[in-house]
Structure formats: C-alpha cells, structure tokens
Amino acid sequence: MLKCLVFLLVAMFPVAYGISIPGLNTTEPFDHVAQLDERGMFTLFWNFNSTHNTLEAHVETKGW
Ligand SMILES: *[C@@H]1O[C@H](CO)[C@@H](O)[C@H](O)[C@H]1NC(C)=O
Numbered sequence: 001m002l003k004c005l006v007f008l009l010v011a012m013f014p015v016a017y018g019i020s021i022p023g024l025n026t027t028e029p030f031d032h033v034a035q036l037d038e039r040g041m042f043t044l045f046w047n048f049n050s051t052h053n054t055l056e057a058h059v060e061t062k063g064w
C-alpha cells in the first residue's frame, strides 16, 4: 500500500535521486527525494528495502 502511494507520487511529481536539498537536514541519508511543491515547501524523502519503508517529510512553514 505504501509503495503504491509512493509510486503514485513519483508518477505525478518530478523526482531527483540522491540529491540533498540545501537547508534541509534529514535524520539519515535518503536515496530518494521528491519536492512535491514547486516552491520547495513540501519535500518527501524515502528509502525502502525488502522489509522496511522509511519516509520523512519536511514542510517549510516560514512565510505562512
Ligand atoms: C543542518 O545541520 C548542520 C550541521 O549539523 C547545521 O549547521 C545546520 O544549521 C542545519 N540546518 C538546518 C536547516 O537545520
């Protein structure tokens, strides 16, 4: 289910692999990054292997 959601997101939004976003620190290195908002206000990082999916979402709230 979670993988289906991720693949749906990948299909809908531009995705960059292995790129770190300046100003965003993640709790661990992530293999996949998707900026889901063109202003960079919502960034999703994820890793997965055969047993685990790890998702980390960063939401920029400055300026709201
Ligand atoms: C990211 O981490 C570095 C090093 O720990 C720190 O200097 C920097 O302020 C952090 N940036 C943010 C946006 O948290």
Ligand SMILES: *[C@@H]1O[C@H](CO)[C@@H](O)[C@H](O)[C@H]1NC(C)=O
Residues within 6 Å of the ligand: 049, 050, 051, 052, 054
């Ligand atoms: C998958 O990733 C999780 C979280 O990083 C880790 O705990 C687990 O050992 C990994 N499993 C395999 C089979 O690599």
